[in-house]
Amino acid sequence: MNSLSKKLLLGTVGLVIAAGTVVAGENLVKNGGAEDAATVKKWHKALSQNTEDKLSGEASFHGKTKNIWSYSPGHIEIDPSKAYKLSASIKTAGTDKSTCYIGLVSYDAKKRTIQRPNITIIKGSFTTLVADAKAGAKVLQVKDCSKWNKKLIKRIKIALNAKKDYSDLPNFNLTNKIVKFEKKGDIYEVTLTSPLKANLKAGTKVRAHLNYGGYQYCVASAKPAPAKWTKYSAVIKGMAKFGAPNKQFWPGTKYVKVVVIINYQAKKDSDTQALFDEVTFSQVD
Numbered sequence: 001m002n003s004l005s006k007k008l009l010l011g012t013v014g015l016v017i018a019a020g021t022v023v024a025g026e027n028l029v030k031n032g033g034a035e036d037a038a039t040v041k042k043w044h045k046a047l048s049q050n051t052e053d054k055l056s057g058e059a060s061f062h063g064k065t066k067n068i069w070s071y072s073p074g075h076i077e078i079d080p081s082k083a084y085k086l087s088a089s090i091k092t093a094g095t096d097k098s099t100c101y102i103g104l105v106s107y108d109a110k111k112r113t114i115q116r117p118n119i120t121i122i123k124g125s126f127t128t129l130v131a132d133a134k135a136g137a138k139v140l141q142v143k144d145c146s147k148w149n150k151k152l153i154k155r156i157k158i159a160l161n162a163k164k165d166y167s168d169l170p171n172f173n174l175t176n177k178i179v180k181f182e183k184k185g186d187i188y189e190v191t192l193t194s195p196l197k198a199n200l201k202a203g204t205k206v207r208a209h210l211n212y213g214g215y216q217y218c219v220a221s222a223k224p225a226p227a228k229w230t231k232y233s234a235v236i237k238g239m240a241k242f243g244a245p246n247k248q249f250w251p252g253t254k255y256v257k258v259v260v261i262i263n264y265q266a267k268k269d270s271d272t273q274a275l276f277d278e279v280t281f282s283q284v285d
Contacts, residue, residue, distance in 0.1 A: 024283045028076045029258055032088075032279035034059040043260075044070035050275055055089050055229050060277035062093075066266035068274075075111055075255035076281060080239035085284045086218065087233035088260060090225045090276040098225040098274035101261040102232055103217035103246075104281075108170055109254040116244045117157055117211045118170035119251045122149055125208035126164055130187050133200040138192045140200070145181045145188040148208050153180065155211045158190065160200065162207035166242045169251040177211055215259050218246040225262065225274050235284065256281070 031039035035058050037049050043061065047070055050062035061070070078084065092098045106114040124147030131141040140158070148156065156178050159171040179191040218234040240248040249256075258281055266272035 024285050027280045027282050029072050029279050029281050030074055032072070032258075032281075033057040033277060034061045039073060042073040044068050053091075053093065053275055055277040057277075060275045061260075062273070062275050063098075063262045064094075064273050065269045066263045066272055068262050070260045070262070071105065072258040072279065072281075075107060075257060077255055078249060078253060079283075080249050080253065083235055083237035083284050084281060085233060085235050086258065086281045087231060088219060088258075088276055088279040089229050089231040090220075090260075090262070090274065091229045092225040092227055092272075092274055094263075094271055094273035096266055096271035098262050098266065098272055099264040100220055100223055100225045100274065100276075101215075101217045101259070101264065102219035103215050103221070103259055104236070105215050105257045105259050106250045106253040107255040107257075108252045111255060112170075112172065114170045114250050114252060116214060117174060117209050118172055119240075119242060120210040120212070120244050121159075121166070121169075121242050122147065122152070122156070122208040122210065126162060127206060129200055129202050129204040129206060131202050133196055135198050136195045138195050140190045140192070140196075140206075141184075142188050142190055142206060145183070145190065145208075148181055150181075152210060153178065157209050157211045158192075159207045159209045160204060162205045164205070166251065169242055171207075171209070174209060216244065216246060216250060222264075229277070231278070 034040050034049055040047050040049050046065050046068050048062050049059040051059045054060035088102050090100055127142045127144045130143050133140050158175040160173040162168050175192055176194045179193055181188055181190040219232045238248045260276055262274040263272040
Protein backbone atom coordinates (compact mmCIF):
# COMPACT_ATOMS: atom_id res chain seq x y z
CA MET A 1 0.00 0.00 0.00
CA ASN A 2 1.47 3.34 -1.02
CA SER A 3 1.61 6.39 1.27
CA LEU A 4 -1.38 8.07 -0.41
CA SER A 5 -3.54 4.96 0.09
CA LYS A 6 -2.49 4.79 3.75
CA LYS A 7 -3.45 8.43 4.29
CA LEU A 8 -6.85 7.87 2.66
CA LEU A 9 -7.46 4.76 4.78
CA LEU A 10 -6.51 6.54 8.00
CA GLY A 11 -8.71 9.46 7.07
CA THR A 12 -11.66 7.12 6.51
CA VAL A 13 -11.09 5.42 9.87
CA GLY A 14 -10.93 8.84 11.54
CA LEU A 15 -14.27 9.81 10.04
CA VAL A 16 -15.87 6.57 11.26
CA ILE A 17 -14.58 7.14 14.80
CA ALA A 18 -15.72 10.76 14.76
CA ALA A 19 -19.19 9.70 13.61
CA GLY A 20 -19.65 7.64 16.79
CA THR A 21 -18.25 10.28 19.13
CA VAL A 22 -20.36 12.78 21.04
CA VAL A 23 -19.12 16.27 20.25
CA ALA A 24 -19.19 18.81 23.08
CA GLY A 25 -22.17 21.08 22.54
CA GLU A 26 -24.13 18.58 20.43
CA ASN A 27 -27.73 18.30 21.62
CA LEU A 28 -28.43 14.68 22.59
CA VAL A 29 -32.18 15.25 22.97
CA LYS A 30 -34.34 14.17 20.04
CA ASN A 31 -36.65 16.96 18.88
CA GLY A 32 -35.86 19.21 21.84
CA GLY A 33 -37.34 22.13 19.93
CA ALA A 34 -40.68 20.54 18.97
CA GLU A 35 -39.81 20.91 15.29
CA ASP A 36 -41.24 17.49 14.38
CA ALA A 37 -44.96 17.17 15.13
CA ALA A 38 -44.91 13.36 15.28
CA THR A 39 -42.09 13.29 17.84
CA VAL A 40 -43.90 15.83 20.04
CA LYS A 41 -46.48 13.14 20.81
CA LYS A 42 -43.69 10.75 21.79
CA TRP A 43 -42.84 13.12 24.65
CA HIS A 44 -46.48 12.96 25.83
CA LYS A 45 -49.75 12.41 24.02
CA ALA A 46 -51.26 15.56 25.62
CA LEU A 47 -48.59 17.82 24.09
CA SER A 48 -49.05 19.65 20.81
CA GLN A 49 -46.98 21.90 18.57
CA ASN A 50 -47.38 25.64 18.95
CA THR A 51 -46.07 27.42 15.86
CA GLU A 52 -47.16 30.89 17.01
CA ASP A 53 -45.56 31.22 20.45
CA LYS A 54 -42.05 29.78 20.34
CA LEU A 55 -38.63 30.78 21.52
CA SER A 56 -36.73 29.76 18.40
CA GLY A 57 -37.09 27.54 15.37
CA GLU A 58 -40.50 26.64 14.01
CA ALA A 59 -42.44 25.59 17.14
CA SER A 60 -42.61 24.92 20.86
CA PHE A 61 -44.24 22.24 23.05
CA HIS A 62 -47.71 23.23 24.29
CA GLY A 63 -49.56 21.55 27.15
CA LYS A 64 -53.18 22.48 27.89
CA THR A 65 -54.09 19.94 30.58
CA LYS A 66 -52.95 19.52 34.17
CA ASN A 67 -50.23 17.15 35.34
CA ILE A 68 -48.34 16.48 32.11
CA TRP A 69 -45.27 14.30 32.73
CA SER A 70 -43.29 14.34 29.47
CA TYR A 71 -40.12 12.40 28.66
CA SER A 72 -37.58 12.73 25.86
CA PRO A 73 -37.78 9.81 23.40
CA GLY A 74 -35.12 7.11 23.63
CA HIS A 75 -32.36 6.47 26.15
CA ILE A 76 -29.34 8.82 26.10
CA GLU A 77 -26.07 7.09 26.99
CA ILE A 78 -23.83 9.13 29.29
CA ASP A 79 -20.14 9.11 30.17
CA PRO A 80 -19.86 9.94 33.90
CA SER A 81 -16.30 11.20 33.38
CA LYS A 82 -17.74 14.05 31.28
CA ALA A 83 -19.75 17.11 32.32
CA TYR A 84 -23.19 17.69 30.81
CA LYS A 85 -25.44 20.73 30.69
CA LEU A 86 -29.21 20.34 30.77
CA SER A 87 -31.37 23.33 29.90
CA ALA A 88 -34.91 24.18 28.87
CA SER A 89 -37.02 27.31 28.45
CA ILE A 90 -40.58 27.53 29.74
CA LYS A 91 -43.49 29.93 30.15
CA THR A 92 -47.08 30.06 31.40
CA ALA A 93 -49.91 30.79 28.99
CA GLY A 94 -52.94 30.26 31.24
CA THR A 95 -54.72 32.04 34.08
CA ASP A 96 -53.30 29.62 36.66
CA LYS A 97 -49.50 29.66 36.82
CA SER A 98 -48.02 26.32 35.83
CA THR A 99 -45.77 24.62 38.37
CA CYS A 100 -42.94 22.87 36.57
CA TYR A 101 -40.17 20.34 37.16
CA ILE A 102 -37.21 19.83 34.80
CA GLY A 103 -34.56 17.17 35.25
CA LEU A 104 -33.34 13.67 34.45
CA VAL A 105 -34.64 10.12 34.79
CA SER A 106 -31.73 7.74 35.45
CA TYR A 107 -31.33 4.17 34.15
CA ASP A 108 -28.73 1.47 34.80
CA ALA A 109 -26.94 -0.61 32.14
CA LYS A 110 -30.03 -2.87 31.86
CA LYS A 111 -32.19 0.23 31.37
CA ARG A 112 -33.93 -0.26 34.70
CA THR A 113 -35.18 3.00 36.22
CA ILE A 114 -33.03 4.05 39.16
CA GLN A 115 -35.31 5.38 41.88
CA ARG A 116 -34.35 7.14 45.07
CA PRO A 117 -34.94 4.10 47.34
CA ASN A 118 -32.38 2.14 45.28
CA ILE A 119 -29.57 4.56 46.17
CA THR A 120 -30.56 6.66 49.20
CA ILE A 121 -28.91 5.08 52.22
CA ILE A 122 -28.93 5.79 55.93
CA LYS A 123 -25.26 6.27 56.78
CA GLY A 124 -23.88 3.78 59.28
CA SER A 125 -26.82 1.40 58.82
CA PHE A 126 -24.79 -1.43 57.21
CA THR A 127 -25.22 -4.60 59.26
CA THR A 128 -25.68 -8.39 59.12
CA LEU A 129 -28.50 -10.88 59.60
CA VAL A 130 -27.69 -13.06 62.62
CA ALA A 131 -30.32 -15.72 61.94
CA ASP A 132 -31.96 -17.34 58.91
CA ALA A 133 -35.26 -15.83 57.80
CA LYS A 134 -37.67 -17.91 55.73
CA ALA A 135 -39.96 -16.66 52.99
CA GLY A 136 -43.17 -15.49 54.66
CA ALA A 137 -41.41 -14.19 57.77
CA LYS A 138 -42.00 -10.60 58.84
CA VAL A 139 -39.31 -10.34 61.54
CA LEU A 140 -35.57 -10.16 60.82
CA GLN A 141 -32.84 -10.50 63.43
CA VAL A 142 -29.86 -8.25 62.74
CA LYS A 143 -26.64 -7.41 64.51
CA ASP A 144 -26.95 -3.63 64.88
CA CYS A 145 -29.60 -0.96 64.22
CA SER A 146 -28.12 1.68 66.51
CA LYS A 147 -27.56 4.09 63.58
CA TRP A 148 -31.00 3.62 62.03
CA ASN A 149 -33.16 6.73 62.30
CA LYS A 150 -36.39 6.16 64.25
CA LYS A 151 -37.79 9.49 63.09
CA LEU A 152 -37.79 8.09 59.54
CA ILE A 153 -39.22 4.70 60.51
CA LYS A 154 -42.13 4.90 58.05
CA ARG A 155 -39.74 5.50 55.14
CA ILE A 156 -37.18 2.76 55.74
CA LYS A 157 -36.73 -0.24 53.45
CA ILE A 158 -33.99 -2.85 53.78
CA ALA A 159 -31.52 -3.39 50.96
CA LEU A 160 -30.44 -7.04 50.79
CA ASN A 161 -26.99 -8.34 49.79
CA ALA A 162 -25.56 -4.90 50.47
CA LYS A 163 -21.86 -4.08 50.07
CA LYS A 164 -19.91 -1.99 52.51
CA ASP A 165 -18.22 -0.10 49.65
CA TYR A 166 -21.64 0.69 48.04
CA SER A 167 -20.78 -1.32 44.91
CA ASP A 168 -24.26 -2.89 45.11
CA LEU A 169 -25.86 0.47 44.26
CA PRO A 170 -28.31 0.87 42.73
CA ASN A 171 -29.76 -1.93 44.84
CA PHE A 172 -33.01 -3.30 43.38
CA ASN A 173 -33.29 -6.05 46.01
CA LEU A 174 -35.33 -4.18 48.61
CA THR A 175 -37.83 -5.39 51.18
CA ASN A 176 -41.07 -3.53 51.74
CA LYS A 177 -41.10 -0.83 54.41
CA ILE A 178 -40.55 -1.65 58.06
CA VAL A 179 -42.91 -1.16 61.00
CA LYS A 180 -40.34 -0.93 63.76
CA PHE A 181 -36.93 -2.01 65.01
CA GLU A 182 -36.05 -2.67 68.63
CA LYS A 183 -33.14 -4.03 70.63
CA LYS A 184 -33.58 -7.53 72.06
CA GLY A 185 -30.57 -8.41 74.19
CA ASP A 186 -27.44 -8.33 72.04
CA ILE A 187 -29.32 -8.12 68.72
CA TYR A 188 -32.09 -6.10 67.06
CA GLU A 189 -35.39 -7.29 65.67
CA VAL A 190 -36.78 -5.56 62.60
CA THR A 191 -40.46 -5.97 61.73
CA LEU A 192 -41.56 -5.62 58.10
CA THR A 193 -44.91 -4.37 56.81
CA SER A 194 -45.27 -7.48 54.64
CA PRO A 195 -43.69 -10.96 54.51
CA LEU A 196 -40.41 -11.80 52.83
CA LYS A 197 -40.70 -13.25 49.32
CA ALA A 198 -37.56 -15.41 49.54
CA ASN A 199 -35.40 -17.18 52.10
CA LEU A 200 -32.51 -15.26 53.63
CA LYS A 201 -29.50 -16.83 55.30
CA ALA A 202 -27.69 -15.72 58.41
CA GLY A 203 -24.70 -13.62 57.38
CA THR A 204 -26.59 -11.74 54.65
CA LYS A 205 -25.40 -8.14 54.57
CA VAL A 206 -28.16 -5.52 54.72
CA ARG A 207 -28.51 -1.73 54.83
CA ALA A 208 -31.32 0.71 55.63
CA HIS A 209 -32.52 2.77 52.65
CA LEU A 210 -34.99 5.64 52.56
CA ASN A 211 -38.18 5.19 50.57
CA TYR A 212 -39.31 8.39 48.87
CA GLY A 213 -39.99 9.46 45.30
CA GLY A 214 -38.98 11.99 42.70
CA TYR A 215 -36.59 12.13 39.77
CA GLN A 216 -33.37 14.17 39.60
CA TYR A 217 -34.93 17.62 39.29
CA CYS A 218 -31.60 19.37 38.82
CA VAL A 219 -32.88 22.23 36.63
CA ALA A 220 -36.22 23.16 38.20
CA SER A 221 -38.13 21.75 41.15
CA ALA A 222 -41.67 23.01 41.91
CA LYS A 223 -40.97 26.30 40.14
CA PRO A 224 -43.86 28.48 38.93
CA ALA A 225 -43.48 28.97 35.19
CA PRO A 226 -43.01 32.70 34.43
CA ALA A 227 -45.30 34.75 32.20
CA LYS A 228 -42.48 35.24 29.69
CA TRP A 229 -39.98 32.81 28.21
CA THR A 230 -37.35 31.95 30.84
CA LYS A 231 -34.39 29.61 30.50
CA TYR A 232 -33.30 27.26 33.31
CA SER A 233 -30.13 25.18 33.26
CA ALA A 234 -27.79 23.06 35.37
CA VAL A 235 -24.48 21.24 34.93
CA ILE A 236 -24.16 17.59 36.02
CA LYS A 237 -20.69 16.14 36.47
CA GLY A 238 -19.31 12.91 37.90
CA MET A 239 -21.13 10.02 39.55
CA ALA A 240 -22.11 9.92 43.19
CA LYS A 241 -21.03 6.94 45.30
CA PHE A 242 -24.39 6.89 47.05
CA GLY A 243 -27.41 9.14 47.46
CA ALA A 244 -29.42 11.22 45.00
CA PRO A 245 -27.61 14.55 44.48
CA ASN A 246 -28.75 17.12 41.92
CA LYS A 247 -25.39 18.01 40.37
CA GLN A 248 -23.93 14.49 39.98
CA PHE A 249 -25.24 11.44 38.16
CA TRP A 250 -26.88 8.93 40.48
CA PRO A 251 -24.96 5.72 41.31
CA GLY A 252 -24.98 3.20 38.46
CA THR A 253 -26.38 5.58 35.83
CA LYS A 254 -25.66 4.48 32.26
CA TYR A 255 -28.56 6.16 30.44
CA VAL A 256 -30.87 9.10 31.06
CA LYS A 257 -34.01 10.69 29.70
CA VAL A 258 -35.02 14.31 30.15
CA VAL A 259 -38.25 14.80 32.10
CA VAL A 260 -40.32 18.00 31.87
CA ILE A 261 -43.39 18.22 34.10
CA ILE A 262 -45.81 21.08 33.50
CA ASN A 263 -49.12 22.19 34.99
CA TYR A 264 -48.40 20.11 38.08
CA GLN A 265 -51.34 19.90 40.49
CA ALA A 266 -53.26 22.57 38.62
CA LYS A 267 -56.84 23.16 39.77
CA LYS A 268 -58.44 22.31 36.45
CA ASP A 269 -57.51 21.91 32.81
CA SER A 270 -59.18 25.11 31.60
CA ASP A 271 -57.09 27.35 33.89
CA THR A 272 -53.64 26.13 32.99
CA GLN A 273 -51.45 26.15 29.92
CA ALA A 274 -47.69 26.00 29.60
CA LEU A 275 -45.13 25.95 26.82
CA PHE A 276 -41.53 24.76 26.76
CA ASP A 277 -38.83 24.93 24.11
CA GLU A 278 -35.11 24.50 23.44
CA VAL A 279 -34.66 21.39 25.58
CA THR A 280 -30.96 20.54 25.35
CA PHE A 281 -28.67 18.01 27.00
CA SER A 282 -25.08 18.17 25.83
CA GLN A 283 -21.49 17.59 26.88
CA VAL A 284 -19.62 20.67 27.98
CA ASP A 285 -15.87 21.23 28.24
